[in-house]
Amino acid sequence: MASISGICSSSPTLNHQNHSTPKRRRTPLPSFPSRPKPFPPRSLAREAPAQLSSITKPHHAGLEKDSRALWHRYVEWLYQHKELGLYLDVSRVGFTDEFVREMEPGFQAALRAMEDLEKGAIANPDEGRMVGHYWLRDSSRAPTAFLKTQIDNTLDAICSFANDVVSGKIKPPSSPEGRFTQILSVGIGGSALGPQFVAEALAPDNPPLKIRFIDNTDPAGIDHQIAQLGPELASTLVLVISKSGGTPETRNGLLEVQKAFREAGLNFPKQGVAITQENSLLDNTARIEGWLARFPMFDWVGGRTSEMSAVGLLPAALQSIDIREMLAGAALMDEANRSTVIRNNPAALLALCWYWATDGVGSKDMVILPYKDSLLLFSRYLQQLVMESLGKEFDLDGNRVNQGISVYGNKGSTDQHAYIQQLREGVHNFFVTFIEVLRDRPPGHDWELEPGVTCGDYLFGMLQGTRSALYANNRESLTVTVQEVNPRSVGALIALYERAVGIYASIVNINAYHQPGVEAGKKAAGEVLALQKRVLAVLNEASCKEPVEPLTLEEVADRCHAPEDIEMIYKIIAHMAANDRALIAEGNCGSPRSIKVFLGECNLDELYA
């Protein structure tokens, strides 16, 4: 059907790479810049601490280098959560006692704001919403009995559904195996990143159901996931996850999966599960079509803090991950984070270090380096949690602040052989968070690959060596240590960062719980697709003429009444030409003015519609 001529058959301009390292404005900083004034915390606790004057970094020559003094600082500031076996070492961040004193009133106000938030205050003023992800792991804190019951009932429903699927009580309609063997999770952003991180961190080597993800509207990526499932599509449970129930990428993923089911002669509704807000488009579709199950996503849980809702818990439970342990770890961490003493409150300590390291304006990037393969996706998970929460143009008073902290990372020691060279010696625009896991392997599995040395000792040595080498060059770092990667520690890590983000946002006076910037891109994407429809209509009209009338790009733009959109029209045509779309583009894509375009087929129905 498609006919392409000229060299327009390969799209010259459309491939924009997604880099995991976000681009950011580089602000030249003197080696020890003045601290900006901390913004008086507002949001919920509106009182501005009177003594928050300018907070300045002392003009000493560098970080503490005397090893005894450093050891003293390490011991003095080391945070330990005994029950969780979690430590936070902030000794390699150079904040001073004076800085902590000056920040104290701001932190107290932020902690009061957090207390109000947990009691059900409208903490997301723009959207008029409560922010209740903390209730998910301790429903007794929910502000009403109704919400408590909703949380408890949903958790019970998740556990019972997962048990029934894993045990084979709930069966796929036409699988020879007689039980579900695969999960295909369709969702994006907060509806994918938590489940991906947790699956990578905690799924057993042979889970009862293996999980794979469609988290984009990339047709090749979708095809790949479906092809990998092969005949097991018949025993695949499809989780469609979307809080709003209307996200285009997720809708497209669903439509593509439904098409694959039709082509395989399978009955999609009997294998489909929706996780979404009540009465969303997705919820209504699932209800009307009679999908296998539906689980609620609550209005008061944001996408990026939804890992402990059905969004994260259902996929985890289906992989036999102990979700009650995850919740327990998060609840213990939440409790610790309610301390009003900064040094006893790990989330506040993190926020304090972020403020110090980034001057409270995001002047340095947060590099997350877990020394454990299973925590590989933690940095990607945190990228959304931190950047979507803190990356805001305006503060709560409407001042333009362009806040945020850029997050990237991968894993150690792998990154030693990639970008650590630059961290040690290159541009000084970051601080590092090491994630250390004390237990190398399950007990009884270790062996010495050299006398007295195990593989895990090497990993440990690499972490310690990198930390020391960075510090020696005045590069600041934090270290979070856990005993092992298990549901409890992963729950605690998620809770730690969720709260640190909330506290930090309060300190810099921004709304951490909305994402107005995302809408601009979504709206623009919608406009491009609308323009594409107009381009097709104009081309159809010209192509239905006798003889066919090939059009230049200028002519297409004029007839679309969109001369200002000519570049976008060129890109639309190049994209369609590269994709066999019954479009004939003659000329050279490298010289857009030479292009003439028409359709290989004339659609009279559309013309006279």
Ligand SMILES: O=P(O)(O)OC[C@H]1O[C@](O)(CO)[C@@H](O)[C@@H]1O
């Ligand atoms: O769960 P939904 O409504 O499909 O949204 C997915 C993601 O899209 C965003 O709204 C941003 O576009 C995220 O905040 C969210 O996690």
